[in-house]
Amino acid sequence: MAEMKPKLLIVEDDEGLQAQLKWAYDDFDVVIVGDRASAIAALRAEEPPVVTLDLGLPPDPDGTSEGFAVLDEIMRLKPDTKVIVASGHGARESALTAIERGAYDFYQKPVDIEQLGLIVRRAFNLHRIEAENRQLASKAGEGNRVLGSLITAAPEMIRVARTIERVANTNVSVMLLGASGTGKELLARGLHEASGRRGGNFVAINCAAIPENLLESELFGHEKGAFTGAVKTTEGKIELADGGTLFLDEVGDIPLPLQVKLLRFLQERTIERIGGRQHIAVDTRIVCATHQDLEAMIAQGSFREDLFYRLAEIVVKIPSLAERPGDATLLAKAFLNRFAAEMNPQVKGFAPDALAAIDGWPWPGNVRELENRVKRAVIMADGKMVGAEDLDLDDAEGSEAEALNLKSAREQADRKMIRHALARSEGNISNTAKLLGISRPTLYDLLKQYDLQA
Numbered sequence: 001m002a003e004m005k006p007k008l009l010i011v012e013d014d015e016g017l018q019a020q021l022k023w024a025y026d027d028f029d030v031v032i033v034g035d036r037a038s039a040i041a042a043l044r045a046e047e048p049p050v051v052t053l054d055l056g057l058p059p060d061p062d063g064t065s066e067g068f069a070v071l072d073e074i075m076r077l078k079p080d081t082k083v084i085v086a087s088g089h090g091a092r093e094s095a096l097t098a099i100e101r102g103a104y105d106f107y108q109k110p111v112d113i114e115q116l117g118l119i120v121r122r123a124f125n126l127h128r129i130e131a132e133n134r135q136l137a138s139k140a141g142e143g144n145r146v147l148g149s150l151i152t153a154a155p156e157m158i159r160v161a162r163t164i165e166r167v168a169n170t171n172v173s174v175m176l177l178g179a180s181g182t183g184k185e186l187l188a189r190g191l192h193e194a195s196g197r198r199g200g201n202f203v204a205i206n207c208a209a210i211p212e213n214l215l216e217s218e219l220f221g222h223e224k225g226a227f228t229g230a231v232k233t234t235e236g237k238i239e240l241a242d243g244g245t246l247f248l249d250e251v252g253d254i255p256l257p258l259q260v261k262l263l264r265f266l267q268e269r270t271i272e273r274i275g276g277r278q279h280i281a282v283d284t285r286i287v288c289a290t291h292q293d294l295e296a297m298i299a300q301g302s303f304r305e306d307l308f309y310r311l312a313e314i315v316v317k318i319p320s321l322a323e324r325p326g327d328a329t330l331l332a333k334a335f336l337n338r339f340a341a342e343m344n345p346q347v348k349g350f351a352p353d354a355l356a357a358i359d360g361w362p363w364p365g366n367v368r369e370l371e372n373r374v375k376r377a378v379i380m381a382d383g384k385m386v387g388a389e390d391l392d393l394d395d396a397e398g399s400e401a402e403a404l405n406l407k408s409a410r411e412q413a414d415r416k417m418i419r420h421a422l423a424r425s426e427g428n429i430s431n432t433a434k435l436l437g438i439s440r441p442t443l444y445d446l447l448k449q450y451d452l453q454a
Contacts, residue, residue, distance in 0.1 A: 005029040006124055007048035011039045011070060012086075013057055017111065021052070024113045025120070034058070039070050043077060049127040050120055052107075054086040055094060064094050068101065075102035080130065082123035084116075147190030150183065151334050154324035160187070163316055168194035173266070173311050175251075176289040178318025181368030184289035185247060187318065191287055192245040200244025205237045208250035216258050217274055220265075226275025238271055241284040251311065252292035252303060259304045266310045286311065321363040321370065328370060332358050335374040336386065344378050351385040357393035392419065415450050418443075 005028050010021050013034040022030050031046055033039050035058055043051070051074060055067025067085065074081050082104040087095035095106035104123050107116045146152060146161035167174060168191050176184045185204055192202040210218055221236030238246055248254075254262065265271050266286065270279040288311050297303035321328055332350065340347040350358070354377075363369055377390035421435040433443045 006050075007031065007046050008120065009033070009039070009042050009046060009048040009051040011051060011053045011057065011067075013054065013061065020111070020113070021116075024117060028120075036066050036070050036073075040073050040077070043074055043081070047078065048081065050082045050084070050104075050123045052084045052086070052116070052120065053103075055098070056086075068098070071098060071101055071103060080127065082127050084119055084123060086111075147187065147194060150186055150190055151331055152324065152327050153330055154319070154327045156319045157324050157327065160316055160318060161190070163314075164191045165194050167191070167314050169196055171285055172313040173285070174287045174314045174316060175312040176287070176316050176318055178289070178291060179320050179366055180291050181366030182318045182320060183367050184318060185249060187316075188245070188247040188287045188289065192247075192285075195245070195285070197244050197285060201241050202245050202247065203237050203241040204247040204249060206249045208253040212255050212258075215254065216261070219258070220261065220271050220273055222274035223276040226273070230275065233273070236271070236273065238265060238284050239273075239280065239282055242282050243284075245285045245287055248286060248288040248311075250290055250292075251288040252290040252294055252297060256302070256304070259307050263304065263307045263310060266307075321366045328358050328361070328363060329355060331367060331370055332374050335371050336378060339375050339378040343375075344381060346384055347378050347381050347386060348384045349386070351387045353388040354386050354391055354393075357388040357391055361393050411450070414446060418446060418450065 008025055008028040008030050010018065010030060010032045011034070012018050012021065012032065018032050018034070022032060031042050031048065033042050039051075039053075042048070053067060053070060053074075055064040055071075056062060057066035057070065060066045071083055071085065074083055079102065083098075083102065085095060085098040085103045085106045087098075087106045087108050095103075098106060104126075105119050107119055146158060147164060150157070150161060152158060152161070164174070164187060174188075174191060176187055178184055188204070189202055192198060205218060207215060217234070217236065219236050219238055221234050221239055222230050224230055224233045265282070269283065270281050272279060294303050294308055294312075298305045298308060321331075336347065336350065358370075365372075373391050373393070374386075376392075377386045381387070381390045417436065418432070421432045429440055429443060433440045436443065438446075
């Protein structure tokens, strides 16, 4: 994909000069207008970083009133725009006034194309540097770090963090709803750290990752001799989190018999270890998460309604990464800095094609997929800059249109689906096969056929 040219807005009513300027700037995407209304419309539509502005515009071509009106409106609407004003001979006072009102620089008429070109290019460079500095400054500030360690600039995610902060110092149970990889454990940990329980343990357990016959022991613990292999008394996760917070990830995978026991704990705040008869009082706050539709599971009878309302005193919906504009790039840079320091210190940043690919990718695996791809890219990068090819996102746009025939189109679709599923499953073959709806042997065959790595 060809790199997009930077936008340059030229506000000039002289048609001859319009043509001359357009010809001189073939390395820019030039938009030319000749009056105030068109200039403001173009500013809104194109958001150009740099504008060249003739102060003498109709209906006041011999004066400066229209030009200054355009300048003032640009500074009001988009103050980071670099405006370069035209100054006729003997009109230096107007040029200086324009600088005072926010213009970046001025040039004299008749136009010296080469000199103006230098001013324009310098303005573009300064605009880029200032934008990068603003991004770095905001990244380091509180605006992009919420709940201590959560990086975001998206209003949708900031609202989530503020909600969690508000409920942190209560003892209500909180349910986090969101797709896999959206950062639910990070938010749960942030809730714990923001609460009065921060001095206690934060204990996390993934209910989907533990076999049903072991999950009860993991949660409630067991007494010595309770079953074969129980050689000592072991505290469960609920007990270990006494005075702190227990995070139950994928709570929808808890089997029905164990749901009853969990409900009893939530009602009575006591537990019994497996094989024990003693009621043990436990002060543990429950935060849970799931990507499943629990209300549908309640209707199907696979999740208890009374347990749902005990767990979901406060429900917080976590937006996907695709619903958090700008966060993919912000997070990618944070991941790159961390992984480069650990694994490949020569890597310093992302190439423009990589940033474009990150911004354009839908991120079906959310933050987890982004983290995995950046880690791989940092390891694979040969130079100082990570490119789109290192991220394996270079076909994010337009790959279907480039397919040679139906066979190659199917192959591209297969590759993309398998890569997405691998990212979401963190390389786990069994979970990848389940996501794709195929058997493990079939997946192994496809990985071999397409030369893909698990």
